[in-house]
Amino acid sequence: MAETIEYEGLIEPNVVVEIGAPAEGIVDAVTVDRGSVIEKGQVLVKLESSVERAAVEKTAKMATFKGEINLQQDQLAFAKRVHQRVGRLAVISAQEKDQAATEILLTTHRLEKARENRILAEFELKKARALLAHRTVKSPLPGVVVDRYVSPGEYVNTQPLLRVAQIDPLRVEVIVPAAMFGKISPGMTATIIPELPRYGERTATVTIVDRVIDSASSTFGVRLTLPNPDRQVPSGLKCLVRFESGEPANRSSEMTLGTGIDPAQN
Template identity: 40%
Template sequence: MRKSPLFGSMLLLVLVLNGWGANAIASPDGLEAPLPWEEQLDLGFSAEEQGASPSDMGGFDCLISPDVVVEASIQVSGVLETVDVKVSDRVEEGQVLATLRSTVERAAVALARTRVAMESETKIARERLALRGRKLARGEELLKKKAISLNEVDELRSEKRLAGLEIVRAKENRELAERELDRAQETLNLRTLRSPISGLVVEKFKSAGEFVQSEPVVRLAKLDPLRVEVILPVAMLGRINLDDLAEVMPEAPVSGVYQAKVIGLDHVIDAASGTFGVRLELPNPHYALPGGLKCDIRFLGPPPPSPLGEEELSEEEFREQEPRDDDIRNGEEIPEE
């Protein structure tokens, strides 16, 4: 009897399955041996990445960026009178960067300052009050002698009260002049551009003599501290925590190893790529590192404990540990050193 090819194929499949079953039974630890396709299963990350410990988590690409980048502009429109900085200049927060032509505004400030300095109105009101007081005193003497009527004395008393109110009005006018000076000064300040951050001038858009309306005049970058951004696979989730330390190695030609601290972790995973972001802070007090560098990063884990092995006590905790007067009065003695 001739056997069909289908029968031979089925017989081969049965033999193969029996062989895999025998391998599973013959596994040394009594557990079922992994199937071939399980051995070849790839999750997308290397074994080093999946099993890395906090003390050896390196080889990730990162980017060093300025902490803040600002395009500084003036709030009002006008013609630039001065631009006091150039590219690569180091500026401090509050430093004057540029000013608009402000002839009218400066005149308004000078006028308001003159009004504040004027004291003649107050002096006149005081002299008038003194005069009304003397006239009222003479009128009351004449009233005792029946020389004038009570109605005339009432008029003198009212004139004295009005003279006192004139002093109050003079003080209110002076306060109003001070507020006018403040407004004129603020209007003048709006025409002055001051640096909102401490950093470097990385680009200059306008020069003296140009008209500006809402366009930026300069671009500033804060380089101390620097911000380091790194994208990690989701397998690293939970291995990186806030305040962990890391070693940052910038690309050539910049050399050296710099220590940074984790300040931010993404709480939303990018499902498409299976990654999440981590942000670190890198001190750069002398501007030794520029922004925009690529780098490699190696995470070191949490910072080491203090030399004494204990955290420093706050001022309130220290006071709580000090002996109280009640304890001493109750007979609790303080141990001598």
């Protein structure tokens, strides 16, 4: 018969990230503070970017210029008309005919060069926009700001700017006795009971089961994923992790390595 087994666990953030800047510079603005709830892609820090903005404006203008292309197109059309007139005149020398044909060829090359320059200008614009984007630091994940390390006016290089934790989902870490090895597997569910009763009982799913048993304590680790869509459950809480075991467990191991709670006494 199934038996309820409880162990002490700890609710932790799913991911904790130290966010840095992709480029060095002076901090222009910090849009969040410790405790701020953030979304993925949200702007967190802005670096001073007047030079980069000017570069974008310049390259954007250059990418729109068509004067050189239009000039070479007109010259090519003129060279072709000249070549046609020369070809109809019997008194024109072979050298003059060759010169007219050569002008068409040279103008064609100049037109190709002008088009290549236009393409290069578009690439320069993409590069300038990328450099400008590096002056804005965005959140790589949704979560909360744990720590803020910088303020406007500070110079930053390789140091972290903010510490961000993802709390949806949360993860639950629990140590269980070796007697439970093989009875807990990824995909199983367990009931999580936070130490603060107002958060109620919640269901988590086993995602990782250690394959190595610690010989000193005769235990192994289990990680569970706990959905937290409303982000109301804080990380750092202790909890009880309640498993439904398909086989009776060793009660002495539970008393020693679990919570000390014998379900049979409840």
